[in-house]
Amino acid sequence: MxxxxxxxxxxxxxxxxxxxxxxxxxxxxxxxxxxxxxxxxxxxxxxxxxxxxxxxxxxxxxxxxxxxxxxxxxxxxxxxxxxxxxPPPLLADAAAAAPAHWRTTIDLLLKLLPETRTFGSLAWRHLTGLPYLTEGSDLDLLWPLSAATQTETLPSAIAAIARQAPMRLDGEITGPAGGAQWRELIGNDEDEVLVKGPTGVASTTRAAFLSRAAS
Structure with missing residues (x-):
């Protein structure tokens, strides 16, 4: 296992x-x-x-x-x-545990990518029932990529939602090699990004990460 x-x-x-x-x-x-x-x-x-x-x-x-x-x-x-x-819970499943004023942002995130998962305070609140969420809590998310058509546009779409969100959106876009912080994937194709894999961290370019994630 x-x-x-x-x-x-x-x-x-x-x-x-x-x-x-x-x-x-x-x-x-x-x-x-x-x-x-x-x-x-x-x-x-x-x-x-x-x-x-x-x-x-x-x-x-x-x-x-x-x-x-x-x-x-x-x-x-x-x-x-x-x-x-x-896997960490789907955002759709954990949404009921979220504060009411997060609901609009969560709806937008689910419309963008229904497969989005969550792993931070909201996930732990959902999984345990314990009071993990505070006024300052982030919403920690994982956006899995495959052959999705939004591979190139996903980072900027997340950014548009984040600008209107009442909480900080944190987390990674994930592919076969691991996960990259979504903010690092906004920019030029040659920009360096750090990819967190199962055993360590590796450096690659934005273009290389997104191309492998969509393959």
Whole structure:
């Protein structure tokens, strides 16, 4: 399963795997929300590996809500301890958890690309029911590209929506090589962009990224 888990995938851990994590990190086990996270049915998110991660383990993250310090906890699990996985939720599915004044912007985003997914505060609110959203929350999104006709125009279309949005639109346009921050894809074809892949970050040009994403 490890080879198929893209960054931002949501996974469920086994109870025994989570107990092992709590044994390895007693400082985390002392926090009730963390100790009970898996038992409550909440997911973890796949992140890029760090230098301190153990080879062969799946690097995961657990971002706590603002009421618990908004900490970003990094842990790792063995493949055998992952019992389920799924892509981050579709924006369409998470929309009901959004503030009312976000609705117009979300409708425009869904009209632009119905396959848009979300992975930040809105996603965690939708998946856990916990109070992740605040007045200053961004809307973190993933725009998947394939052979879509809007490959060249998608970044500027997102920018047009962002200019009218009541929140900051953040996130990546994603293709086979990974994801690039959408703002970096507005400009000239020779402009350099950073592509975040499963294991690291690579540099390419805007034109090269968009051409591979649409192939």
């Amino acid at each position: 490890a080879d198929t888990l893209a960054r931002h995938s949501m996974v469920k851990a086994s109870a025994s795997g989570w107990s092992a994590v709590m044994n390895r990190y007693p400082e985390l086990a002392s926090e009730p929300i963390v100790a009970g996270w898996v038992g409550a049915g909440h997911p973890l998110i796949v992140r890029r590996p760090a230098c301190s991660d153990v080879a062969g383990m799946i690097p995961l993250g657990l971002p706590l809500p603002p009421s618990h310090g908004k900490r970003r906890i990094a842990i790792s699990l063995a493949t055998a301890d992952i019992i389920a996985s799924a």
